[in-house]
Every structure is written in C-alpha cells, then in structure tokens.
Amino acid sequence: MEMRFIPALISPPETIDGAWWFIFKGHAMLVMEDERGIAVPWVKNPTELGLLPLRERYLGTLDGRHCFCGSVAEDLSPPVGMALRGLRYLYRRVDETIHSIAMRAVHLIEWDRTVRYCSRCGTAMAHGADLNAKECPDCGFISFPRISPAVIVLVEREGKALLARGARFNQEIYSVLAGFVEPGETLEETVEREIEEEVGIQVANIRYFGSQPWPFPDSLMIAFIAEYAGGEIRIDKTEIVDAGWFDVDSLPQIPGSISIARKLIDWFVEKESISGGTNKTPEGH
Ligand SMILES: [Zn+2]
Numbered sequence: 001m002e003m004r005f006i007p008a009l010i011s012p013p014e015t016i017d018g019a020w021w022f023i024f025k026g027h028a029m030l031v032m033e034d035e036r037g038i039a040v041p042w043v044k045n046p047t048e049l050g051l052l053p054l055r056e057r058y059l060g061t062l063d064g065r066h067c068f069c070g071s072v073a074e075d076l077s078p079p080v081g082m083a084l085r086g087l088r089y090l091y092r093r094v095d096e097t098i099h100s101i102a103m104r105a106v107h108l109i110e111w112d113r114t115v116r117y118c119s120r121c122g123t124a125m126a127h128g129a130d131l132n133a134k135e136c137p138d139c140g141f142i143s144f145p146r147i148s149p150a151v152i153v154l155v156e157r158e159g160k161a162l163l164a165r166g167a168r169f170n171q172e173i174y175s176v177l178a179g180f181v182e183p184g185e186t187l188e189e190t191v192e193r194e195i196e197e198e199v200g201i202q203v204a205n206i207r208y209f210g211s212q213p214w215p216f217p218d219s220l221m222i223a224f225i226a227e228y229a230g231g232e233i234r235i236d237k238t239e240i241v242d243a244g245w246f247d248v249d250s251l252p253q254i255p256g257s258i259s260i261a262r263k264l265i266d267w268f269v270e271k272e273s274i275s276g277g278t279n280k281t282p283e284g285h
Contacts, residue, residue: 002096002097003062003063003095003097003098004062004063004097005060005061005062005067005097005100005101006060006061007059007060007104008058008059008060008061009058009130009131009132010058010131011058011066011068012058012066016044016066017044018042018043018044018065019042019043019044019065019066019067019068020040020041020042020062020065020066020067020068020098020101021040021041021042021043021046021067021068021069021070022040022059022067022068022069022070022101022102022105022106023041023046023051023053023069023070023071023072024069024070024071024072024105024106024109025071025072025073025074025076025084026074027086027087027106027110027216028084028085028086029084029085029086029087029090029102029105029106030049030051030072030078030082030083030084031082031083031084031085031090031094032081032082033081033082033083033085034081037093038083038085038090038093038094039094040094040098040102041082046070049079049082050079051070051072051076051079052072053070053071053072054070054071054072054073055070055071055109055112055113056068056069056070057069057070057105057108057109057112059101059104059105059108062097062098062101067101069105069106069108069109070109071109071112071113087099087102087103087106087215087216088256088258090102091256091257091258092257092258100213103213103215104213104215106215107145107213107215107217107218108145110215110217110218111145111146111218115134115143115146118136118138118139118141118143119141119143120136120139120141121136121138121139121141123136123137123138123139124137125137125143128142132144132145145218146218147218147219147220148180148181148218148219148220149180149181149187149219149220149222150178150179150180150181150214150219150220150221150222151178151179151181151187151190151191151194151221151222151223151224152176152177152178152221152222152223152224152260152261152264153176153177153178153191153194153195153203153206153223153224153225153226154176154209154223154224154225154226154264154265154267154268155176155177155195155201155203155226155227155228156225156226156227156228156268157227157228157245158228159247159272160245160246160247161176161245161246161247161265161268162176162177162199162201162228162233162243162244162245162246163175163176163243163244163246163251163252163254163265164176164177164198164199164235164240164241164242164243164244165240165241165242165243165252166239166240166241167237167238167239167240167241169241171253172252172253173252173253173254173255174242174246174251174252174253174254175254175255175259175261175265176261176264176265177194177195177198177199178194178221178261179193179194179197179198180219187222187224188206191203191206191224191226192206195226196231197236197239198235198236198239198240198243199233199234199235199236199240199243200231200232200233200234200235200236201228201229201230201231201232201233202228202229202230202231203226203227203228203229204226204227204228204229205226205227205229206224206225206226207224207225207226208222208223208224209223209224209225209260209263209264209267210223210260210263211223211260212259212260212263214259214260221259221260223260223261223263223264225264225267233245247272248268248269248272248273251265251269
C-alpha cells in the first residue's frame with residue numbers, strides 16, 4: 001500500500017518516540033545500509049547515531065510518523081552501518097514516497113544553507129511567520145525557497161523524436177531538450193525559444209505532459225510534447241554536441257528512469273510501438 005506523506009511546517013510539541021530523519025551531507029543522504037537493504041534512520045534524535053546536524057527542519061508526517069531533515073558537516077564520515085548515497089542512486093532502492101520526501105528535504109536544506117543573509121540589506125535572516133519563508137528582522141524582506149521552473153520537451157516529426165547530446169553530459173547520453181523559463185515568458189514561449197536557440201527549428205501544437213521536482217539544486221521540470229513545424233537542425237555548439245531525429249528502432253543511449261526526460265522518451269516509444277505496428281501493415285503490403 002502506498003504510504004501517505006502530509007507536509008507540515010510546525011514541529012510537534014509532544015515528546016516523540018522516534019522520527020524518520022532525512023540527513024544530508026551536501027546532496028548525499030545518510031542511510032542505514034546492510035545486506036537486508038537500505039533504510040532511512042528511525043531515531044528519537046540524530047545524536048543517537050553520533051550525528052549532530054547543523055541545520056534541522058520539520059517536514060511533516062509519513063503515515064502519522066514524524067519526519068525531520070537535517071544536514072551535517074562537510075567533513076563528517078558516515079557512522080558504522082550507515083552510508084552516504086545520492087538521490088539518483090536511491091531511486092527505486094527506497095520506497096517512492098520516501099524518495100520524494102528526500103527530494104523535498106534536500107531542496108529545503110540547500111535553501112537553508114544558501115539563503116542566510118537578506119539579499120536587500122545584508123542582515124542575517126530569521127525564520128518568518130510563515131515557516132516556509134525567511135524574513136529579514138531589519139527591513140522585513142521575505143524570501144521563499146527558490147524554485148526555478150524549466151521546460152523539457154519531446155519534439156516529434158513523422159514517427160521520430162528529436163534527441164540531443166548536451167555539451168555538459170559526460171556520457172554518450174541523448175535526451176530531450178530543456179531550458180529555464182525566463183522572466184516574462186509563458187511556458188509555451190520558453191518551449192519555442194529553447195528549441196529555436198538550441199537546434200534552430202520551429203515547433204507547434206505544444207501539449208502539457210507532466211512535471212517533476214528536480215532539486216539539483218532547485219528546479220521544477222515541466223514537460224511538454226510538441227510537433228515539428230519547420231526549419232532544419234542547426235545546433236548551438238555551446239549547449240549541444242549532436243542532435244538528430246530518432247525512431248524507436250534506432251534509439252541512442254537515453255537517460256535513467258528517475259528523470260521525466262526518460263518518461264517522455266518511454267511515452268514516445270510505447271506510442272510508436274503501438275501505432276507503428278498498425279500503420280506499418282497497410283503500408284508494407
Ligand atoms: Zn533586510
């Protein structure tokens with residue numbers, strides 16, 4: 001049965017028997033790991049594990065049990081029986097709900113760590129009345145956790161998908177195109193601009209596909225499907241190394257299953273495998 005997480009801001013006043021602790025060193029999470037598998041630590045206080053978090057924060061309840069997150073010093077070595085694991089590694093190695101809480105936790109921890117002073121007057125920030133915000137005690141400036149929206153797009157052209165190898169990928173992975181939303185843009189305008197900038201083509205019939213928090217460090221990926229409408233591929237070499245149209249039978253190496261990029265490509269493969277089969281028969285005879 002799927003576990004239910006209810007986010008909350010104010011930590012419980014009562015003495016608690018234990019809580020799930022999502023503790024990070026940088027972007028890696030401290031997990032209990034042995035031959036039986038991987039688990040998030042369940043303790044009353046992280047000091048029981050020999051850990052002294054620099055920052056702590058309440059997250060809410062998971063099936064009625066409290067969840068906290070925290071971060072530890074950069075020079076900490078994991079205690080015996082624990083390991084430091086990245087969230088990409090932990091995907092599908094821990095429960096999906098646990099993983100999404102960890103994604104939320106790392107985003108909030110990173111915000112806590114990086115937004116320490118008022119960006120208007122330089123005074124140290126305090127927690128605001130809305131605990132999901134920080135407030136400057138001097139000038140009243142309020143700062144919410146930063147969320148940076150980015151679009152990610154699968155462009156289709158006659159049964160083929162546009163995939164590109166980014167200059168920043170260090171492997172031979174081809175993926176769909178993505179880019180950050182700029183001030184004043186609608187999401188559709190971002191889709192049109194990014195595709196034009198990166199590969200020089202025009203798109204039409206932009207449709208929403210889904211979204212995914214991507215806290216590395218603070219993105220929200222908003223996925224779309226679009227249709228090719230004109231132009232020839234002309235790559236922006238600062239961002240893209242190679243780009244092309246791929247059909248389901250000739251796909252290059254594609255991203256891992258954690259990403260919404262992969263969900264877009266999987267959707268395309270499934271759709272083409274079904275329609276490709278029915279379409280091919282009349283054409284082939
Ligand atoms: Zn201020």
